Amino acid sequence: MTDRPTGTPPGDRAVRTYGEPGLHPRIEARGLTKRFGGATAVDDVYLTVGPGEVVGLIGPNGAGKTTLFNLLSGALKPDSGELNVNGVRATRLPPHRLAKLGLTRTFQLARELDRLTTLENVLLAAPNHPGETLRGAFFEPRATRRAEVEATVKAREILEIVGLSAKEATLAGHLSGGQKKLLELARCLMVDADTILLDEIAAGVAPHLVEEIAALVERLNREHGTTFVIIEHNVGIIRRLSSRVVVMARGAVLAEGSFADVASNPDVVSSYLGQAA
Template sequence: MTPAPGPALEARGLGKRFGGVVAVDGASLSVGRGEILGLIGPNGAGKSTLFDLLSGVQRADRGQVLLFGEDVTALPAHARARRGLTRTFQLARELDRLTVIENLVLAAPDQPGEALWRALVRPAAVARAERAAIARAGELLETVGLADKRHEPARALSGGQKKLLELARCLITGAPLILLDEVGAGVAPALLDHLTDTIARIRREHDRTLMVIEHNMGLIGRLCDRVVVMAGGKPIADGDFDAVCADPRVVESYLGLAA
């Protein structure tokens, strides 16, 4: 990615309704390059739906999504991923019957062996790219601490390990922008610190921009440069963690409920 001015990701007036329910109601926000943005809010605030609209998993009814300055509103998920946005899911979506390392190698971009004729003919380039992807995946397994699970089927992992696997899978795509949906949900406390450290290290060492949905305020406080609070389908507050926590609207709509 050539560094260019402007935000990594921008939402302009995004809206989505399901039948009579307005899930996202004119949401606008932007994520700066290299930033870790936290997205918090009560259940049903529309956070995950917003992620779906940003990543192209669902089409927005209205509004625009700009990815590195390009309007990607009409593009499906895989095309947005190719342009540098990938994501994890609220409930970990590991590929059950693929091994842990296969889950990663799958995500390596531009594998020549994915084309039908190359899969059949197997020119040398296929094996070369496959070797490189496997080596890279092996390194990433070390990074997230799953190296000893390499050949396990992914369904055998614990909840936290699945989250780590998803994180590593996003990294190998090379996408500069990663959306993490409830990255700490269902993760054992002992693993949570490891997960938080890993995310912080990824930003430092791999130069990624991250947007994180999370209910664990400790994780958000430690990790995020900036926090956006959603309620009723749109952002109601935006600022650094301490300022947002002190905002009376936030206390009333979200934090107050948790207390």
Template sequence: MTTRLVASGLSKSFSGTTVVDNVSFTVDAGQIVGLIGPNGAGKTTLFNLLSGVLKPDSGSLAVNGVDATSLPPYRLSRLGLVRTFQLARELDKLTVLENVQLAARDNTGETLAGALFRPGAARAAERATTTRAREVLALVSLSAHESKPAATLSGGQKKLLELARCLMAEADTILLDEIAAGVAPHLVEEIAVLIQRLNRDHGKTFVIIEHNVGFIRNLSSRVVVMASGKVLAEGSFDHVAADPAVVASYLGQAA
């Protein structure tokens, strides 16, 4: 089985406080891995390390077999790893379609040489990008909103737009940071079904931070539990849910 992501001994401190402490785990192709734990466990900081937003103080990261420890987010995207954020970061004055188009991995028309010396190729690339962006919007059920400013979308729809941009970037591994948080219950179910379909039919691998324990239970093939910056337990949901340390630190609160 292909390994998509390997974190080895990742650590990060701020002002002398260790927030991520010697964290190691792997993610294989086709998995949906849930990352859970109480507030302050270090989950989002770990995502920032995995996605290149922060550089680790120690440890290493490999993405699709390539050492990615110090790579910035755009380089990680080229390797096939992208992320969403707890608070959606749409370009609110652009349309929904334009937001997705901008996430295309290669666009001849966006280079000076392409625009000046290959205008025909640039126009063809733009048409292909638009076609692909519309396919992605259909996949996430946002086609009806393509001409609307992104600012007009609901909170849940903005989460779907972020996911659409990940798909447009042709990522094979997607880190989802609380994609169900603050989302209407009916849309949470739609998002869960979409993640399952992207995993099953499109080969996407996911790592998901989420406080909605039911969401994680229904989706994840494996769960990593963090507490105080460390990995507390790892395994199937039923396995970690039966761990007394996990119940004491987190699931007892969340139940």
């Protein structure tokens, strides 16, 4: 706990930074550690993300970035360490409870969702989506119907925001790779998340859609204050979007700062940027 990587704020100082009543860091991870067998995939990571930040998370293959996302989103439980989300103790909560606290992430679309339309996919992402409880549908049919209509209006607004309105009736399986990424983002927005974790959202996506996704992240951040943590190997996207960059290597935080800071750090260049450039 004492051997913290340079530049990583200790948790207690971070609490004071955002210490005004009601304003907490979106994410506050302290000493998160995850081992697989003998290998430590995430090794004592401290990460504080404030409201409205866009934090770029970079590092070589196998550095532990996705595993860290799995810990932050509740998909994996840490071996040790603590997590607070929006000031609430969130260590070991499952993903749906973290979503209720305002944090969600993009996932690859499950195969069965490919057989639903774009609109249906967005509707299914709604917390307590209409018709979820049989009891509600039987005993409160009018309220259930109203909730369905409201959710559909909201889903259509979101499809408009992400630029997929024209595809609302298209089966998700027939969308291009980039359009599927936009659909994943739309599903995050349906949850009303104030913090979204994006894992390689631009990977394998056609350049014009990469541009669309980047512009959407900027717009959601600017207009709605949405906080993002983005894992991305596309250095141009990281430079463009990130207000701060965190570099991981071998499970640990190697460096942290502005893009210019980390890009001129010799350790970062030798461990990652040298290869990525």
